[in-house]
Amino acid sequence: MNRKNFIRASGLGLGAYLLGDLPAFGRTIAPEAALERLEVGKKKELADIALQEARAKGASYADVRIGRYLNQAIFTREKQVRNMANTESYGIGIRVLVDGCWGFAATDRMSKESIAQTTGLAVAIAKGNARFMTEPVQLAPQKGVGDVSWNTPIERNAFEVPIADKIDLLMEANAAAMSNGASFVTSTLMMVNEQKYFANTDGSYIDQDIHRIWPTFTVTGVNKASGKFESRDALSAPRGMGYEYLTAGRPYQVGGSPVALYKDHYDLVADAVAAAKQVKEKFNAKSIQPGKYDLVLDPTHLGLTIHESTGHPTELDRVLGYEANYAGTSFLTLDKWKSGKFNYGSKLVNVVADRSQKGSLGAVGYDDEGVPAQQWDIIKDGILVNYQTIRDQAHIIGLAASQGCCYADSWNSIQFQRMPNVSLQPNPQQRSVEDLIKDVEKGIYIMGRGSYSIDQQRYNFQFGGQLFYEISQGKIVGMLKDVAYQSNTQEFWNSMVDIADKEDYRLFGTFSDGKGQPSQASAVSHGSSTARFNGVNVINTARSIG
Amino acid sequence: MAILSKEEAQAILKKVIGYSTSDECMVSLRGAQEGNIRYARNAVSTAGESSTMDLSVSAVYGKRVGTASINEFDDESLQKVVKRAEELAKLAPENPEYMPALDPQQYEESPTYVESTAAIDPLKRAEMVGDSLAVSKADSLEAAGFLNNSKGFRAIMNSKGLFAYNKSTDVSFSVTIRNQEGTGSGYVSNSFNDVAKLDTGALSKIAATKAKTSAGARAIEPGKYTVILEPLAVSDMVGWLARGFDARSADEGRSYMSKKGGGTRLGEQLFDEKISIYTDPTNPELPSATWDMEGVPVKKTTWVENGVVKNLEYSRYWAAQQGVEPLPFGAGGRGFGGGGGLIIPGGSASLEEMISTTERGVLVTRFWYIRSVDPQTLLLTGLTRDGTFYIENGKIQFPVKNFRFNESPVIMLNNVEELGKTVRSGNILVPPMKIRDFTFTSLSDAI
Structure with missing residues (x-):
């Protein structure tokens, strides 16, 4: 489910009692119930029932995930709360490997009998699927890690903050937008806590407590006389953090830029004020003249381009064809990787995959098949050097172990390969955004996540943004509108001629990357510094429908 | 358990409304049984089945609404969920757009439930996927597809006596068939309430033809x-x-x-x-x-x-x-x-x-x-x-x-x-x- 539908489905005109329809949510609970914890010893006892039953029924490998998934979301518009959700989903998912074939079953009935019975069902499904097996699963070895735990390093648990305080913050942002000229504003705060217990027949018993937060808004301006409307979304990033993300810090100001940006603290109210002013400015902004421009892309925008054009095509399951019927395949075929010289981008393009980065959405201690979090190069000096793998894929690219990219969005979803944080590395040389802009003769400076579309093998893409500024002779000269750029992934990354240093490095994120059938959502971050791309094709998106 | 009849659903909802002490109360009950098979590279990759039923209660005081839900249906659990919704309603901010509960309404009948679709079991799913794989294998093509079927019901009741019930079935199928060289690709997809209208083999032939002719x-x-x-x-x-x-x-x-x-x-x-x-x-x-x-x-x-x-x-x-x-x-x-x-x-x-x-x-x-x-x-x-x-x-x-x-x-x-x-x-x-x-x-x- 994409973000728009997520908000739409729980929004206006629908009774609050519909929230249970959202796959991301489970049962509605009282806010304080979110703070209760399940005892680790109890979870181990339940997990062992499944592991023993699986072994007894002939499984060569089994893993168990006992998950308690908490979601809290507050949706507002102008002066009112549209909806609130405080939900819990709790249950157990059991995956078994029998005669080389996977089977999976899940239940929310947590009795010993139910867990044993569900394990039996998983074994039966594995045996049933065997008739369509073409090659047995090869599972990369992973030494058991014993009893361990990992927590997102948060300063303040967002679930402990009173709901009234959160509503006050959203209302303050709404009021600030309205008093600065907005016609409408919607704002939302979403919080996630995944309490995951993983156990497998390798001897791992892993208890994890994972937190994510996403504050966002849309400010809209309407000019009824002209029949035109404009909007601007928040420049926040969803983060793997606690409520401390919303402790307003000093904005990050790029020299010469008219826009305040944010790093590890986000000021919702100040950004809402800025958005309302920028919406007014958009009505009089210059409509873009189509043509070739040098683009200077801020991390609030570039993150999504990295996600779509680097993150997805380096997912090994896509490369192999497992996603052919839904998300698609990939242009980064194995022969390109094997050649060791496939020129994905310019020499400045260095992309790292990482499941351990602090504050990121993809950070964990261990993945959903017990593999420790790690970091590795995907693109090195512009060359494709690696993919993203899980345990049953590692052998395909000659790896002795998985890279730890396995994830399921719920206890009742089957875990599979998902994107780790995939980030563009900053310039090792000292280089500011001001330095980048100074060298551009005819360009566009783009911020924020806008419209995005890319083909099923990740060649051709088109991206929009939230804010566009014209650069002329090294200076930002005014706001533009109706801008989208089209390119081909390899051409685009080879046109990257400049990137700012680590001072400018910031995380972009998405809460709901969709993949798989039935579709599962996953949250992932993409870090980068501002980068410059030369001679990119820009189109004008204005149309008339009378 | 997951699919209740109209009478069974009505009985549970009446009981819940009976426990309510708020100004207004709305209750929703739903259940679903779903099964799926996913395949890729001409082999099944995952398969699963799930069954869920839950009840959601919205209690209302003035314009304050509180909602709670539960998936246990004994009397004590039903009383608990009503009480929790009422507690949450008292804490909730006023919703200026709240509309009072509707009086009872008349509804038309709709043929949303088909017995043969409701009867689909893992074996039937495997057979339907087998028909699709036979097409791709016969032409040395590669198939990746997804078959999903569900049956479910929904019922709502409010404290003014409004009651509505519907049960439905659905079966959805999609397949992408590609040639071995990766130079051609075809696709079909459709959904039906009645599984008799779904021929996975015939649809797969269309996708196979497109895979060959698009090369x-x-x-x-x-x-x-x-x-x-x-x-x-x-x-x-x-x-x-x-x-x-x-x-x-x-x-x-x-x-x-x-x-x-x-x-x-x-x-x-x-x-x-x-x-x-x-x-x-x-x-x-x-x-x-x-x-x-x-x-x-x-x-x-x-x-x-x-x-x-x-x-x-x-x-x-x-x-x-x-x-x-x-x-x-x-x-x-x-x-x-x-x-x-x-x-x-x-x-x-x-x-x-x-x-x-x-x-x-x-x-x-x-x-x-x-x-x-x-x-x-x-x-x-x-x-x-x-x-x-x-x-x-x-x-x-x-x-x-x-x-x-x-x-x-x-x-x-x-x-x-x-x-x-x-x-x-x-x-x-x-x-x-x-x-x-x-x-x-x-x-x-x-x-």
């Missing part, structure tokens, strides 16, 4: 072309129109249905006169519940007639504000579920006949990764996928490389040359369409 695509210049959109491609585009029928967004000036100078485009000729759009929850090809989640009856409604906007959707709140009757879009809702049950009546031409009368054009199997570029004009971008062909002198000449398009379905439905025969495509009923001046803006190497 070796040639590049032709992007630009404006006459296109023949197969029903799948049409549904990919026109599903986006449904979002605009919300009267509130239109009145507020922030949708393509908003009018210059204020107000909405109600009564305006917005599309070609060949285009009519309606929804009908009792249509036997696309049945859905005849009530929405507040209990408002959902009836056959004409949204567009001969290109003129005839109706907009009004929530109960917005209808009260505007002094009109509430008008729900449908049980599926707008904007998600792929168009919420839109029906566009077509003509009698077959796809072959439409091709035979085309001098120069492009045949599009489907679109992919469609996103809104400008909500003001409903400009969308996306790409063709899984079978795009060049037509000249009434014949398909050769496969062409995929295109990116930038086009608005509002503009597209003003450029209608011909409509074919209406069929079900996912959750909407549409004809194939011949459209002039469809805007392709760049080429893609993707296959």
Whole structure:
């Protein structure tokens, strides 16, 4: 489910009692119930029932995930709360490997009998699927890690903050937008806590407590006389953090830029004020003249381009064809990787995959098949050097172990390969955004996540943004509108001629990357510094429908 | 346990309402049993089954609403969930848009439940996937597909005595078939309430044929072309129109249905006169519940007639504000579920006949990764996928490389040359369409 539908489905005109329809949510609970914890010893006892039953029924490998998934979301518009959700989903998912074939079953009935019975069902499904097996699963070895735990390093648990305080913050942002000229504003705060217990027949018993937060808004301006409307979304990033993300810090100001940006603290109210002013400015902004421009892309925008054009095509399951019927395949075929010289981008393009980065959405201690979090190069000096793998894929690219990219969005979803944080590395040389802009003769400076579309093998893409500024002779000269750029992934990354240093490095994120059938959502971050791309094709998106 | 009869559901809901002490109370009960198989590289990759049932209670004091839900159904659990909803309601901020519970309503019957679909078991699913794999293997092609079936029920009751119940079945199938070299790809997808209408083997043959005939695509210049959109491609585009029928967004000036100078485009000729759009929850090809989640009856409604906007959707709140009757879009809702049950009546031409009368054009199997570029004009971008062909002198000449398009379905439905025969495509009923001046803006190497 994409973000728009997520908000739409729980929004206006629908009774609050519909929230249970959202796959991301489970049962509605009282806010304080979110703070209760399940005892680790109890979870181990339940997990062992499944592991023993699986072994007894002939499984060569089994893993168990006992998950308690908490979601809290507050949706507002102008002066009112549209909806609130405080939900819990709790249950157990059991995956078994029998005669080389996977089977999976899940239940929310947590009795010993139910867990044993569900394990039996998983074994039966594995045996049933065997008739369509073409090659047995090869599972990369992973030494058991014993009893361990990992927590997102948060300063303040967002679930402990009173709901009234959160509503006050959203209302303050709404009021600030309205008093600065907005016609409408919607704002939302979403919080996630995944309490995951993983156990497998390798001897791992892993208890994890994972937190994510996403504050966002849309400010809209309407000019009824002209029949035109404009909007601007928040420049926040969803983060793997606690409520401390919303402790307003000093904005990050790029020299010469008219826009305040944010790093590890986000000021919702100040950004809402800025958005309302920028919406007014958009009505009089210059409509873009189509043509070739040098683009200077801020991390609030570039993150999504990295996600779509680097993150997805380096997912090994896509490369192999497992996603052919839904998300698609990939242009980064194995022969390109094997050649060791496939020129994905310019020499400045260095992309790292990482499941351990602090504050990121993809950070964990261990993945959903017990593999420790790690970091590795995907693109090195512009060359494709690696993919993203899980345990049953590692052998395909000659790896002795998985890279730890396995994830399921719920206890009742089957875990599979998902994107780790995939980030563009900053310039090792000292280089500011001001330095980048100074060298551009005819360009566009783009911020924020806008419209995005890319083909099923990740060649051709088109991206929009939230804010566009014209650069002329090294200076930002005014706001533009109706801008989208089209390119081909390899051409685009080879046109990257400049990137700012680590001072400018910031995380972009998405809460709901969709993949798989039935579709599962996953949250992932993409870090980068501002980068410059030369001679990119820009189109004008204005149309008339009378 | 997951599928309760009308009487069983009513008994539980009555009991829950009986425990309530709040000013108003609304209860919703639903259950579903679902099963699926996913396959790729000509082998099953995952399979699963799930069964769920839960009850949701909304308690109301004045304009304060609290909601709680539960998946246990003994008396003690039912009392607990009511109490929790009432506690939450007392803590909740007032909702100025809260509308009082509706009085009991009358609903039409709709044929949403088909016994043979409800009876699908893992063996039947495996057989249906086997029929699909047999096609790909016989031609040395590679299949990746997904088969999903479900049966479920929903019931609602409120403290004024309103009660509604519906049970339904669904089976959905899609498959992508590619050649071994990766130079050709075909796709089919459809959903039905009645599994008897689904032939996975026959559909897979269509995908296999497209995989073979789309190989070796040639590049032709992007630009404006006459296109023949197969029903799948049409549904990919026109599903986006449904979002605009919300009267509130239109009145507020922030949708393509908003009018210059204020107000909405109600009564305006917005599309070609060949285009009519309606929804009908009792249509036997696309049945859905005849009530929405507040209990408002959902009836056959004409949204567009001969290109003129005839109706907009009004929530109960917005209808009260505007002094009109509430008008729900449908049980599926707008904007998600792929168009919420839109029906566009077509003509009698077959796809072959439409091709035979085309001098120069492009045949599009489907679109992919469609996103809104400008909500003001409903400009969308996306790409063709899984079978795009060049037509000249009434014949398909050769496969062409995929295109990116930038086009608005509002503009597209003003450029209608011909409509074919209406069929079900996912959750909407549409004809194939011949459209002039469809805007392709760049080429893609993707296959």
